[in-house]
Amino acid sequence: MDLSVIWPYLVNIALAIITLVVGLAVIKMITKFVGKQIERSKLDNSLKPFLKSLTSAILKILLVLSVVSILGADMTSFVAVLAAASFAVGLAFQGSLSNFAGGILLLSLRPFRVGDYIEGNGYSGTVEAIQILYTELVTPDNKVIFVPNGNLSNSGIVNYSAKDQRRVDFKFGVGYETDTQHVLRTLHQIVENHPSTLDDPEPFVRLSAHGDSAVEYTVRVWVNAEDFWDVHFDILEQVKTRFDQEKISIPYPQMDVHVNQ
Structure with missing residues (x-):
């Protein structure tokens, strides 16, 4: 085989491989540099990872086009083939394209x-x-x-983080024999004495339902978003403790059965 015939192809292949290897290294450096600049910028934190990923993807696509050009492929034909392949790949990877658009x-x-x-x-x-x-x-x-x-x-x-304030909702069941005003006063004291509950909007404490085994009381308090779970667990613990101290019964589910003889 005449070496002079295949020599240009071997040179092109070698150049393409060198371009690919060097290009990937350069892309890694550029992506790292761009990533640092993006991190230092005042862009929204939501955009930063997306822009870094997009930069890397675009540079790699350009590198592939450069390698194909070095190999001597007709770019016009290659672009046409690439468009057709992109359409086929697009059908095969509809989910990925949907995720990108999302x-x-x-x-x-x-x-x-x-x-x-x-x-x-x-x-x-x-x-x-x-x-x-x-x-x-x-x-x-x-x-x-x-x-x-x-x-x-x-x-x-x-x-859950869009607003600075959130509302914590509770429902408590109390025995029918317990004085309603006593329960309301106790619940008011609990929520008003908690350091993280807000006065505006003011707490809501009302009798809300007559259940099968208990009278239900609804409590709604507003808090700063970051205090939501602290207030949620604190109020639950404090209500149980105060109800025990005040002799306010928390009934178990029960059913009265009347037998006629």
Whole structure:
């Protein structure tokens, strides 16, 4: 075989390999540099992971085009083939494209930001990052959940961090023999004496239902969002303690059976 015939092809292949290897190294350096600049910028934290991922993806696509050009492929034909292949790949990876579009929607509409505690698509946790295809959630017990952006953008999203204040709701059952005003005064004292409950809006304490085994009282108090769970557990503990002290009975479910002889 005449070496002069295949030599240009061998040179092109060698150049393509060198370009690929060097290009990947350069892309890694550029991505790292751009990532640092993005982290130092005043951009919203929700955008930063997405922009870093997008930068890396675009640079790698450009590198592939450069390698194909070095190999001597006709770029016009290659672009046409690439378009056809993209269409086929698009059909095969509809879910990924949906996730990409979902990521764009989430970043554009911003129903939540990095650091918010949300619930959506059957999962809940603190938003760690919004990537190109997935949103990372960290659960209270420190598990990481990767939720597809497409599913998340198409489902209902509950953002528990969107507002500075939240309302804590309680229902307490009390025996029918207990004085109503006594119960109301006790519940009022408990919620008003807690240091984290807010006076405006003022606490709501009312008798709300006559149950089968108990009279139900509804308590609603407003707190700063970060105090929600502290107040929730504190009030539950304090109500049990005060009810015991005040001799206010908390009845068990019961049923009266009348037998006719």
